[in-house]
Amino acid sequence: MGTNRNVxxxxxxxxxGATAATIGLASTTACGGDGGASADGTVTIRxxxxxxxxxxxxxNKTIALFEKKYPKIKVxxxxxxxxxxxxxxxxxxxxxxxxxxxxxxIGFLRKYDAKNVLLDLSEQVEAGNLSMDxxxxxxxxxxxxxxxxxxxxxxxxxxxxxxxxxxxTKAGVKPEQGWTWDDFDAAMKRIRxxxxxxxxxxxxxxxxxxxxxxxxNGKAFFTEDGLGFTESDLTDWWAKxxxxxxxxxxxxxxxxAQIKPKSAVSAELAGGEFTWxxxxxxxxxxxxxxxxxxxxxxxxxxxxxxxxxSLMLSASKRTQHPKEVAQFIDFMVHExxxxxxxxxxxxxxxxxxxxxxxxxxxxxxKGIAAYETSxxxxxxxxxxxxxxxxxxxxxxxxxxxxxxxxxxxxSVDEAVKQFFTESKTALVV
Numbered sequence: 001m002g003t004n005r006n007v008x009x010x011x012x013x014x015x016x017g018a019t020a021a022t023i024g025l026a027s028t029t030a031c032g033g034d035g036g037a038s039a040d041g042t043v044t045i046r047x048x049x050x051x052x053x054x055x056x057x058x059x060n061k062t063i064a065l066f067e068k069k070y071p072k073i074k075v076x077x078x079x080x081x082x083x084x085x086x087x088x089x090x091x092x093x094x095x096x097x098x099x100x101x102x103x104x105x106i107g108f109l110r111k112y113d114a115k116n117v118l119l120d121l122s123e124q125v126e127a128g129n130l131s132m133d134x135x136x137x138x139x140x141x142x143x144x145x146x147x148x149x150x151x152x153x154x155x156x157x158x159x160x161x162x163x164x165x166x167x168x169t170k171a172g173v174k175p176e177q178g179w180t181w182d183d184f185d186a187a188m189k190r191i192r193x194x195x196x197x198x199x200x201x202x203x204x205x206x207x208x209x210x211x212x213x214x215x216x217n218g219k220a221f222f223t224e225d226g227l228g229f230t231e232s233d234l235t236d237w238w239a240k241x242x243x244x245x246x247x248x249x250x251x252x253x254x255x256x257a258q259i260k261p262k263s264a265v266s267a268e269l270a271g272g273e274f275t276w277x278x279x280x281x282x283x284x285x286x287x288x289x290x291x292x293x294x295x296x297x298x299x300x301x302x303x304x305x306x307x308x309x310s311l312m313l314s315a316s317k318r319t320q321h322p323k324e325v326a327q328f329i330d331f332m333v334h335e336x337x338x339x340x341x342x343x344x345x346x347x348x349x350x351x352x353x354x355x356x357x358x359x360x361x362x363x364x365x366k367g368i369a370a371y372e373t374s375x376x377x378x379x380x381x382x383x384x385x386x387x388x389x390x391x392x393x394x395x396x397x398x399x400x401x402x403x404x405x406x407x408x409x410x411s412v413d414e415a416v417k418q419f420f421t422e423s424k425t426a427l428v429v
Contacts, residue, residue: 041072043321045328048078049103050085055345062338066331073324086392093117096318101325104314109143109150110389112314119315120148124326131330134351136308137376142384143312151312152329155278155347158306158375159208161294162280163272164265164287167195168294171271175294177378181213184297188249191271198251201264201273204241205402207395208309209274211385212296213237215305220385226427227394228385231416238405238412245406253406262286276309277371278347284364291364293371306375307384311346348372393426 049059056079063075078099080088085103092098098117112118124130132140132149136156143151161175168174171194173187188199203209211221220228244250251270264270266287272294283291296304313332315325332338336357339349344365349355360366375381397419405415 042074043072043324044074044076045100045319045321045324046076046078047101047328048080048085048089048099050082051079051103052081055079058342058345061341062332062335065335065337065341066328069331070324070327073321073328075328098316098318100319100321101313101315101328103154104151104312106142106151106309106312106384107387107391107395109145109314110387111392113145113148113150114389117317118148118150119317119319119322119325120150121152121315121326121329122149124322125149127323127326129323129326129330131334134334134353136348136350136352136355137372137381138383139308139310139350142308142310143314145386151314152333153310153312153350154333155342155344156308156310156350156372157276157278157347158308158372158381159212159274159296160277160280160371161272161274161296162265162283163292163294164268165290165292167191167197167271167289170195175297177295177374177380178301179295179297180301181297181299185249188244188271189247192247192249195271197268198264198270199249199272200244200251201256201270202241202245202250202253202406203274204238204253204406205399206274207398208276209296210237212305213299215382215385216299216303222385222387222391222394224386225388227420227423231420234416234419235412238402238415242405242412253403254408257403257407265291276347277368278344280368281344281364293367302380304380305382306380307382308372308375309347309384310350344368388427390423390426390428394423397422397426 047063049055056077060077063077067074079085089098089102093112093115109118121130125132130152132152135153139153139156142153143149163175168191171187171191173190175187191197191199207221214220214229214233219233222228241250245252251264255269256264259267259269263273263283263286265273266283266289268287277293280291280293296306298304313329315322315329319325333351334353336353339354339358342349343358344360348369349358360369401410401415401419404410405412410418
């Protein structure tokens with residue numbers, strides 16, 4: 001989801017399932033389409049995603065299974081780190097040569113739909129080449145925009161508070177479903193006072209957490225055509241973050257920057273931080289403590305504003321093989337053996353069949369599955385707010401400007417004005 005600080009980590013951490021590693025898969029896509037079919041009826045489709053070699057190895061195994069089931073469909077692959085992926089994709093899309101099928105995220109759906117890049121997969125569902133049945137917690141609607149099916153979820157995640165369990169225990173803090181932001185603020189002070197550690201790594205740039213806070217208060221970060229909050233709203237949020245650092249309940253941003261790419265939690269600068277639930281793996285690999293997932297604080301003790309986010313597979317409107325692309329997507333989201341290979345690399349499997357097929361044995365992934373199950377059982381999940389065309393640019397600006405604020409390069413007022421100025425330009429239709 002998105003390009004906030006946690007997505008940036010996705011480009012450098014294998015534990016998160018996508019790392020900024022060297023580009024280099026033997027079968028990379030060449031320019032030019034593979035239109036038509038060979039003499040024996042075999043067609044070739046191009047599949048691209050962001051990630052690194054660990055994800056590529058898993059995906060290649062799933063492709064081998066697919067080609068075994070569909071011997072008349074061959075798959076060429078291409079992968080890049082996150083930022084490089086979108087640079088290349090933009091070039092390909094502008095040149096009328098995007099891959100047939102590719103990994104996508106919600107912030108890009110309206111953008112590339114407006115550019116006439118994305119295939120509406122609804123016709124393939126009607127034709128029986130792609131099933132949208134069996135998805136978990138309403139994820140089947142995740143990729144629908146204006147009545148068009150522009151993406152199919154491959155995995156899910158949700159925001160959570162990752163905590164250092166021994167630190168929380170020492171501080172006598174036990175977060176439970178329905179705790180409030182007042183409870184959270186009190187907990188941060190207890191952690192600071194009883195452990196000598198900041199309670200949280202800091203909330204300046206966690207855009208998707210701010211979205212949840214807004215949703216708890218009847219707003220949202222995005223509406224269908226713009227921002228769903230005011231300059232005053234953001235001023236309050238960033239002023240609170242700044243005050244938290246001054247009081248020592250949030251970690252010093254300069255120290256956090258110095259230890260990157262290691263997290264402030266695993267580096268023992270903070271007792272916890274907000275991130276996507278499936279990123280928990282990285283803390284165990286980096287740190288020496290025991291880590292777990294805690295619920296999102298609420299405004300009223302009930303509404304968390306949460307939703308299941310997801311990576312998706314989308315198709316090019318220019319593909320000459322829509323049926324084969326639909327069959328490929330269908331296989332990747334429904335085939336149980338795919339889940340056994342991918343695990344939680346791209347989040348918790350989106351369909352129930354794949355969720356049931358992969359039963360994690362390690363405590364970290366078992367915790368992720370239990371956390372998402374608890375969200376469903378608690379009834380806190382809601383539909384995600386539609387993202388407008390230009391959302392990806394707003395996300396990147398939020399992350400960059402928040403970091404500048406955290407490092408003392410801008411005042412709160414300057415940061416807010418800069419973000420709204422850049423967003424206004426990005427969201428012009």
